[in-house]
Structures are given as structure tokens and as C-alpha cells.
Amino acid sequence: MMRKLLAFLPLFVLLLAAGPVASAQELLAEVQVTTQNVTITDPTIVTQMQNDIRTFLNSRSWTNGTYRPEERIRLRVFIGITGIPQNGTYNSTMRLISTRPVYGTGYETNVISVVDRNFNFNYSPQNPLDFSPNSFVSNLSSLLGYYAYMVIGIDRDTFSRLGGTPYYELARNVVNYSANQSSTSEPDEGWRGTNSRERHFLLDNITDPQFESFRTGLYAYYRQGLDLFVEKPDEARASVMTALTGIQKAAVTRPGTLFTRAFFDAKSDEIANIFRTSQDQRLKQQLVTMLTEVDPGNSAKYQTVLK
Structure with missing residues (x-):
């Protein structure tokens, strides 16, 4: 399903000039990872983490649709590392903003802006991020996959009536297996919906029939x-x-x-x-x-x- 965007941006023009693309990924994400009152002995780890997350979001095909380069969803992701309980384990917050061009203009408007106030994950530069839509691999990849589906779903809702439903169901798969997994050292209450600001609650909100309007x-x-x-x-x-x-x-x-x-x-x-x-x-x-x-x-x- 193609995203019907006609407001091209200079960056997209450059991408097109590079040659025809048979298929493209859905997201065009910028990622920034920062540290907040924590000390990391090797700062290159933060740079590598930032690059790995950006590559993970941008290089993966999240749906079966075909997106041309100029149709990709622009996304900004800000991750702040707030603690390092042990080597290779990180406590963090995240803010995520997606935008959408307005037809016939050079104007971009925000579509979703959400904050994930507390999540933890394991990361090693030697281990590439991997993801499965149907089984738990790691907390970081599950978190990024969940928000990728949410962003795509809300974007589709702006282009067709209730068009985001299939992508919310994919996000629900991630919530369910992440909440039920027990074979990792990355327990995360944000998957369980115990707080009104957590991921489970956000998904329940957007898919509630009372919220259809x-x-x-x-x-x-x-x-x-x-x-x-x-x-x-x-x-x-x-x-x-x-x-x-x-x-x-x-x-x-x-x-x-x-x-x-x-x-x-x-x-x-x-x-x-x-x-x-x-x-x-x-x-x-x-x-x-x-x-x-x-x-x-x-x-x-x-x-x-x-x-």
C-alpha cells in the first residue's frame, strides 16, 4: 500500500536522483542517544548504539507494503540513558515524533509525539539488533518494533479511514509476547499496562471502539x-x-x-x-x-x- 504523499522534500529528491528503487522501507528515522548524569567509559558505545538503532529502524521492512523513498515516514527518536545498573544494561527514556507532509506545500505537521518514560535494555556493539514480529528477541528491538508499528498505524489512519488497524494488531503481538516473556534479564513493566502512561495502555486507547471517532x-x-x-x-x-x-x-x-x-x-x-x-x-x-x-x-x- 503506497503512502500517497505528493509534497516532496529536498532530501527525497536526492534519494530519487540516486536511481530507481524497487521497494523501500517505511521509516526514515533520525536517532539521537544521549547520556544524562551517567558516565560511560567508552563513549563510542553511545555512537554505535545510535547508529545501530537508526539502521534497525530504517533498513527493515515493517509491512508488506511498497513505499517509495519520498513516501517514507519521517521520524525523530531521542533516547536518554539515565542509568547503567551493570555493564551492558541501560535504563532509559525515549521521545518519539513522527511528521507528515501536507499536500501542495512545503509544510510538515506532527502526527504523533509520545514519551516512554522508563525502559531498560541490554546492548552490546558486538551483537546486531534482531527482531521477530511473533517472538521475543530483546527488549530494545521489541520496543523499537512496537513504536514502528504504532507510527505506521497512525500515519495510515491519516490517509485512509481506520487504515492503521492491521499495524496496531502487529503492535499488539509485540506487547503480548514481550509482557509474557520470562527468559531474559530485561523485565519491563511497561509491557504490562500497570500504569496509564505505559505502552499497553496507549495501544488499548487507540484500538478501543469508544475511541474510533x-x-x-x-x-x-x-x-x-x-x-x-x-x-x-x-x-x-x-x-x-x-x-x-x-x-x-x-x-x-x-x-x-x-x-x-x-x-x-x-x-x-x-x-x-x-x-x-x-x-x-x-x-x-x-x-x-x-x-x-x-x-x-x-x-x-x-x-x-x-x-
Whole structure:
């Protein structure tokens, strides 16, 4: 399944100039590994870890689809090492941000921004990262595989209605075998869903039928909204309004979910910019009233739409 992206970036042009590619991987990730208040005797290990993670994400085919170089999902991964309990074992945090180009523009918009606050893994530069979609290999490869599927799933949701479902199921496989594995020295409670901010909980949120209006809202917001804005701004605003209504419904049905909170934190400025130039005062007032209720923390931004 090809990702229908038409907003090419200079980097993609360079990739295309290198020659035709029969098939390509789904992700184009930048990876940064840093240390936080820890001492590593050999700093080249951090560099090697960073390179290995980037290669792991970018060189693997995560699905059966065919992605051209310009269609790959741009991804930034920031891993902070917070502790080294023993040689070769690392405690870490991770922030992950994926973006999506908007059709007909040079603008890229964030699609997902998540933080994994605590995970541990074993790593040795001598052992290449390996992964299986159906069995546990290592905690680091399981973590990266899980987020790869989540990123692809949410990206597909922006291009087709509920298009991410197959990839969420692949992510669930990773959660299940990682939570149940017992043959490793890498126990990780983040797989077990004991905390509302953990991986298990995130996946349950996005696949809950009560949350479907959030996912269909993603399609309306991106594919039927932002992608049409240059050519048909009024129609695009109407679609974005439909999307926000669906996302509001999900927020009311499932209050406090991380996905809705993250959506509005990432999109409040963008939403205000979309509607600020509208000539439809009734639509603008409707928007501000709705979002002030569902996203009060950003109400000052929405009020600027009326000025």
C-alpha cells in the first residue's frame, strides 16, 4: 500500500536522483542517544548504539507494503540513558515524533509525539539488533518494533479511514509476547499496562471502539482537511471542524487519554492558524466554544481566532 504523499522534500529528491528503487522501507528515522548524569567509559558505545538503532529502524521492512523513498515516514527518536545498573544494561527514556507532509506545500505537521518514560535494555556493539514480529528477541528491538508499528498505524489512519488497524494488531503481538516473556534479564513493566502512561495502555486507547471517532477524526483532519487547504480552504476548514467534533466526542467518552491530550498540545497553534483567516464568524465562534471546553489549557490561543 503506497503512502500517497505528493509534497516532496529536498532530501527525497536526492534519494530519487540516486536511481530507481524497487521497494523501500517505511521509516526514515533520525536517532539521537544521549547520556544524562551517567558516565560511560567508552563513549563510542553511545555512537554505535545510535547508529545501530537508526539502521534497525530504517533498513527493515515493517509491512508488506511498497513505499517509495519520498513516501517514507519521517521520524525523530531521542533516547536518554539515565542509568547503567551493570555493564551492558541501560535504563532509559525515549521521545518519539513522527511528521507528515501536507499536500501542495512545503509544510510538515506532527502526527504523533509520545514519551516512554522508563525502559531498560541490554546492548552490546558486538551483537546486531534482531527482531521477530511473533517472538521475543530483546527488549530494545521489541520496543523499537512496537513504536514502528504504532507510527505506521497512525500515519495510515491519516490517509485512509481506520487504515492503521492491521499495524496496531502487529503492535499488539509485540506487547503480548514481550509482557509474557520470562527468559531474559530485561523485565519491563511497561509491557504490562500497570500504569496509564505505559505502552499497553496507549495501544488499548487507540484500538478501543469508544475511541474510533478520534481515529476517523485523524483522517478528516489530515487527508480531507490539511491536504485540501491550498486548493479548497473553506472545504478544508469544514473537514477539520468535523474532525475536531469527532475528537471532542472521543475526549468526552474517554476523558484523560494521552492521545487526545497530545493531539491538542501539538495542534493548538495549527488549528488557530487554520481558522484565523476564515470569513465565517459563526464557524469561528463554534470552534472557539467547542475547543475552550475540551481543551481549556489552550483557550487563549483559540480566542485569537475571533480577533
